[in-house]
Amino acid sequence: GKAPESTDYANYFCTYAFLYHQKDMLEDHKRTGAYFQAVMQNRRQFSGKVVLDVGTGSGILAIFAARAGARKVYAVEATSMAQHARKLVQHNGLAGVVEVIQGTVETVSLPEKVDVIISEWMGYFLLRESMLDSVLVARDRFLKPGGSLFPSHARLYLAPMRSTHAHHRKAEFQGSMEGWAGFTQDMRQYYGVDMGCLNEEYRREQQEYFLETSAWADVHPSQLLGSPACFMRYDLLTVTLEELAAPLKAEFRMDVLDSGPVDGFVGYFDVQFRGSPENPTDYEVLLSTAPDPTGATHWGQQTFTLNPVLEVTAGDAVVGEITVVRKKENHRLMEVTVAHRVVGASPAAATAGHLRISRYHIE
Amino acid sequence: GKAPESTDYANYFCTYAFLYHQKDMLEDHKRTGAYFQAVMQNRRQFSGKVVLDVGTGSGILAIFAARAGARKVYAVEATSMAQHARKLVQHNGLAGVVEVIQGTVETVSLPEKVDVIISEWMGYFLLRESMLDSVLVARDRFLKPGGSLFPSHARLYLAPMRSTHAHHRKAEFQGSMEGWAGFTQDMRQYYGVDMGCLNEEYRREQQEYFLETSAWADVHPSQLLGSPACFMRYDLLTVTLEELAAPLKAEFRMDVLDSGPVDGFVGYFDVQFRGSPENPTDYEVLLSTAPDPTGATHWGQQTFTLNPVLEVTAGDAVVGEITVVRKKENHRLMEVTVAHRVVGASPAAATAGHLRISRYHIE
Ligand SMILES: Nc1ncnc2c1ncn2[C@@H]1O[C@H](CSCC[C@H](N)C(=O)O)[C@@H](O)[C@H]1O
Ligand SMILES: Nc1ncnc2c1ncn2[C@@H]1O[C@H](CSCC[C@H](N)C(=O)O)[C@@H](O)[C@H]1O
Numbered sequence: 001g002k003a004p005e006s007t008d009y010a011n012y013f014c015t016y017a018f019l020y021h022q023k024d025m026l027e028d029h030k031r032t033g034a035y036f037q038a039v040m041q042n043r044r045q046f047s048g049k050v051v052l053d054v055g056t057g058s059g060i061l062a063i064f065a066a067r068a069g070a071r072k073v074y075a076v077e078a079t080s081m082a083q084h085a086r087k088l089v090q091h092n093g094l095a096g097v098v099e100v101i102q103g104t105v106e107t108v109s110l111p112e113k114v115d116v117i118i119s120e121w122m123g124y125f126l127l128r129e130s131m132l133d134s135v136l137v138a139r140d141r142f143l144k145p146g147g148s149l150f151p152s153h154a155r156l157y158l159a160p161m162r163s164t165h166a167h168h169r170k171a172e173f174q175g176s177m178e179g180w181a182g183f184t185q186d187m188r189q190y191y192g193v194d195m196g197c198l199n200e201e202y203r204r205e206q207q208e209y210f211l212e213t214s215a216w217a218d219v220h221p222s223q224l225l226g227s228p229a230c231f232m233r234y235d236l237l238t239v240t241l242e243e244l245a246a247p248l249k250a251e252f253r254m255d256v257l258d259s260g261p262v263d264g265f266v267g268y269f270d271v272q273f274r275g276s277p278e279n280p281t282d283y284e285v286l287l288s289t290a291p292d293p294t295g296a297t298h299w300g301q302q303t304f305t306l307n308p309v310l311e312v313t314a315g316d317a318v319v320g321e322i323t324v325v326r327k328k329e330n331h332r333l334m335e336v337t338v339a340h341r342v343v344g345a346s347p348a349a350a351t352a353g354h355l356r357i358s359r360y361h362i363e
Numbered sequence: 364g365k366a367p368e369s370t371d372y373a374n375y376f377c378t379y380a381f382l383y384h385q386k387d388m389l390e391d392h393k394r395t396g397a398y399f400q401a402v403m404q405n406r407r408q409f410s411g412k413v414v415l416d417v418g419t420g421s422g423i424l425a426i427f428a429a430r431a432g433a434r435k436v437y438a439v440e441a442t443s444m445a446q447h448a449r450k451l452v453q454h455n456g457l458a459g460v461v462e463v464i465q466g467t468v469e470t471v472s473l474p475e476k477v478d479v480i481i482s483e484w485m486g487y488f489l490l491r492e493s494m495l496d497s498v499l500v501a502r503d504r505f506l507k508p509g510g511s512l513f514p515s516h517a518r519l520y521l522a523p524m525r526s527t528h529a530h531h532r533k534a535e536f537q538g539s540m541e542g543w544a545g546f547t548q549d550m551r552q553y554y555g556v557d558m559g560c561l562n563e564e565y566r567r568e569q570q571e572y573f574l575e576t577s578a579w580a581d582v583h584p585s586q587l588l589g590s591p592a593c594f595m596r597y598d599l600l601t602v603t604l605e606e607l608a609a610p611l612k613a614e615f616r617m618d619v620l621d622s623g624p625v626d627g628f629v630g631y632f633d634v635q636f637r638g639s640p641e642n643p644t645d646y647e648v649l650l651s652t653a654p655d656p657t658g659a660t661h662w663g664q665q666t667f668t669l670n671p672v673l674e675v676t677a678g679d680a681v682v683g684e685i686t687v688v689r690k691k692e693n694h695r696l697m698e699v700t701v702a703h704r705v706v707g708a709s710p711a712a713a714t715a716g717h718l719r720i721s722r723y724h725i726e
Contacts, residue, residue, distance in 0.1 A: 006370040019565045027546055029553065030429055036554055063556055084561055091560035184391055190392065191399055197454035198447055202382045
């Protein structure tokens with residue numbers, strides 16, 4: 001297998017070559033435990049089967065599959081982490097079953113087709129990293145007809161939230177602009193250079209950074225002011241690379257349950273392990289990254305703050321359209337647009353009823 | 364001019380495209396003030412001259428040169444910061460003198476040769492970023508015979524220091540190893556996977572990160588236990604690209620002035636503005652990043668911690684050889700090796716007198 005293209009390596013793959021980072025993912029037990037259950041409680045799906053683990057990292061999912069009775073597991077990993085995975089597999093007595101292959105799944109060759117593809121490919125807000133592309137390439141290259149994907153389905157959600165984080169970011173933004181004002185004063189006084197002509201450029205840059213970039217957060221369910229809208233569902237067996245590469249455009253409706261100012265939206269995802277239509281799982285596992293009183297997975301949720309806030313009243317609804325587009329400069333990052341307005345009978349709906357469009361970067 | 368090669372852009376150039384980062388450098392007034400003085404107190408060097416600013420960033424040094432009376436300033440900048448520079452130049456009434464060109468200095472063409480090249484190219488420990496290469500390319504392509512470089516000379520230093528930071532890093536390293544022990548226990552208990560075979564790999568990785576990577580620090584002069592060794596001097600007018608690309612190997616001797624354990628070495632640099640032999644500056648400016656009771660420049664110093672510490676007695680000397688090599692994967696980062704031993708009549712010198720070799724990454 002060929003090494004990843006060099007920019008992509010610099011931007012994306014290099015962190016995965018550290019055990020420290022693999023450990024971070026492994027010790028997210030909601031995550032690792034969900035895969036463990038999905039495999040170990042569905043051994044019938046794995047027993048005697050040929051499995052491909054796309055992006056095996058430490059080798060953990062390949063080991064689960066082998067323990068569940070797979071006849072053969074191909075564990076493909078782009079980075080040098082493959083060497084640690086190989087050692088782990090040997091040390092756990094599974095070298096006869098698991099074959100670790102270093103390379104990208106786009107370029108390696110396998111001696112046979114597989115019954116099951118397992119992969120933990122999800123990024124922030126599901127789509128960041130665009131690693132699902134690689135799983136679909138693997139599916140199209142290597143999965144037998146009737147074979148199944150673990151996970152098999154994914155969903156995206158958006159909900160209105162209350163959050164002090166939004167205020168903090170606004171304060172930080174204002175602090176940064178005050179810093180700039182002092183700075184331009186110093187530059188004039190010390191060096192006779194007037195930098196005022198760049199005020200707007202600096203504001204634009206800082207606004208993007210502080211207000212128009214989504215942030216990781218561990219949102220508590222009590223912060224939700226309304227019901228989450230499930231705005232996108234993927235059937236991983238049938239979605240195409242072209243569909244994934246195209247802009248995601250979806251309508252949403254979030255019913256408001258509590259009155260108050262909406263500080264922003266919280267976005268998150270879940271994935272389901274349902275096997276394939278020909279071979280459904282016996283026990284269906286759900287890995288959810290929804291706001292959870294017991295704490296977030298390592299993905300947390302992504303928050304998109306509103307500026308100014310949106311006033312809503314219980315009984316209203318926030319409706320609109322969300323667009324998720326890959327960045328031209330880096331297809332692993334995204335731009336999100338949320339066009340939204342408040343509908344309902346309340347006075348708030350009347351004043352907040354015009355369409356607002358908010359844009360965010362997912363970095 | 365061609366855009367920088369894509370990996371290099373992802374790794375290196377992209378941060379310079381933000382005003383926020385340019386501001387960080389500009390408001391380091393030891394830095395910006397040194398260039399201001401070097402130019403404004405040597406107007407004779409600039410008056411009526413043609414100047415090239417390599418990596419103009421915000422355009423600041425080009426503006427200084429124009430204010431000092433340059434006939435023409437070519438201000439070359441690789442990133443889109445060039446657009447802000449152009450606006451700043453216009454707004455400050457210097458559009459007739461300063462021409463901002465977006466591109467790398469390796470690839471742009473200029474209509475004439477220049478009398479002076481000014482550039483702020485220094486990275487951590489002077490050499491990180493390897494931007495001096497670009498200045499030398501510019502010198503060889505564009506500087507008239509007898510022309511001068513601002514700055515014209517650079518020096519590197521190493522000194523023995525006392526530092527609680529070294530203890531902190533060791534504690535963090537130990538904490539990280541304890542974290543790993545707990546983690547492997549959980550992995551065994553939860554999933555029946557034994558990760559013990561990767562203990563040594565994890566230790567290696569964390570050791571590199573915590574103990575064998577140099578760190579930014581604002582060292583106070585009172586932390587120095589001995590006299591700094593100036594182990595390298597560059598005459599920027601004559602040093603060649605080949606010399607820069609080759610490993611730097613230099614001997615050093617640091618006289619110990621205070622007894623005690625040496626927790627590590629502190630490395631730093633200075634640059635001098637001396638003009639050229641044909642055209643020396645009237646007023647020689649020094650920009651130093653040495654430990655300073657009034658606080659560090661944005662470069663701070665680089666600290667290289669020792670593990671275990673080195674016991675020394677006043678009157679001893681620490682002697683040895685330092686090697687600085689560029690990383691194969693990324694020529695803008697380096698690896699530093701410090702081979703050292705204690706010499707002198709004291710008992711400490713007798714026990715610590717064997718050669719020790721410490722290796723570090725500059726990231
Ligand atoms: N196209 C590709 N080919 C091979 N490996 C890939 C890949 N894209 C991403 N990866 C790898 O996929 C891994 C995703 S992280 C998941 C690691 C492991 N399966 C676990 O669940 O703990 C990373 O190690 C990354 O390097
Ligand atoms: N090879 C090259 N060609 C053109 N610009 C370069 C370059 N290498 C680095 N640069 C630019 O050089 C700048 C160095 S930072 C210094 C900025 C400015 N001269 C000041 O003193 O404040 C960055 O903006 C970087 O983008």
